[in-house]
Structure formats: C-alpha cells, structure tokens
Amino acid sequence: MQRLLIAASAVAVAGFMAPPARPTSVRMDASVDSILEDIKGLTLVEASELVSKIEETFGVDASSAPVAMAVAGGAAAGGGDEAADEKDEFDVVLTEVPADKKIAVLKIVRTITGLGLKEAKGMVESAPVTIKEGAPKDEAADIQKQIEEGGAKVELK
Incomplete structure (x- = not known):
C-alpha cells in the first residue's frame, strides 16, 4: 500500500511538471475523489500491479521519489492499515x-x-x-x- 501512495504521489509530482492536458474544472475534483475511492478498494496484488503500470506509463520510479516518501511517511504515521515499522x-x-x-x-x-x-x-x-x-x-x-x-x-x- 505504501508503494501505491508513493506511485500516486510521484504521478502527481510528474503531472505538475508537464503542461496540463485539459483545463482544470470542478469535475476534476470529483474524478480525483472517484479515483481515490477506487484505489482504496484494491487488493494488495491489484495495488502492486497499478504501481507497476503507473511507473511504466509515466516513466517514474516510485521507490526513489523523495516527495512521495514524505507523503507515504505521513500516511503511515496517520495510522494506515499497515503497521508502522516503529521500534519498540x-x-x-x-x-x-x-x-x-x-x-x-x-x-x-x-x-x-x-x-x-x-x-x-x-x-x-x-x-x-x-x-x-x-x-x-x-x-x-x-x-x-x-x-x-x-x-x-x-x-x-
């Protein structure tokens, strides 16, 4: 799941670097929310496949995206489904x-x-x-x- 967050963040960062493909609108917020809900419903295998396809399609490497790591780290601290690797x-x-x-x-x-x-x-x-x-x-x-x-x-x- 963490790789999924990393990949999604990397795609978002890559999107800011490229010119917008379509004008920004209110509908875009709704579609982003819809996509997020779809992602939440994925199994780990499906999420892993999605990460691979995002990496391949956009030419990014989710494992080395520093911005994505910060976002994923914040999500893990927020109490996600996966246990944080916190030392006890x-x-x-x-x-x-x-x-x-x-x-x-x-x-x-x-x-x-x-x-x-x-x-x-x-x-x-x-x-x-x-x-x-x-x-x-x-x-x-x-x-x-x-x-x-x-x-x-x-x-x-």
Missing part, C-alpha cells in the same frame, strides 16, 4: 561522560543496572558503552532523561 525496543548507549560529572552519572548507572560500584565505574569510564539492551521505549526514554540530567550524553539505538 532500544539499546541505551552511554556515549560521553564529562570528567566533572562522573560521580553523578556513576550513581545513576548503578541504580539503572543494579551493578556494583566497580562494574558501574568500569562502564562509565569506558564510554561509549551499552547500559541497557532491549529496553521498552518508555523505559529507554526515562533512562536517557535521567542520565542526561546527570550531565552525560546518551543515544537510543
């Missing part, structure tokens, strides 16, 4: 610890990981290092907030 687990990586913030960050790392003083100190001093693997999104964001408030830099991967 993150690795929390301690990337940088300023020398004057080591003790504060060390305390936070110990609390988060449950490690002893020696192990936590080793992690803090060997940055960049993964503090927590496979943390849920909310937990990873909370860990990131705690560590950044302590003065260190963190990345979620």
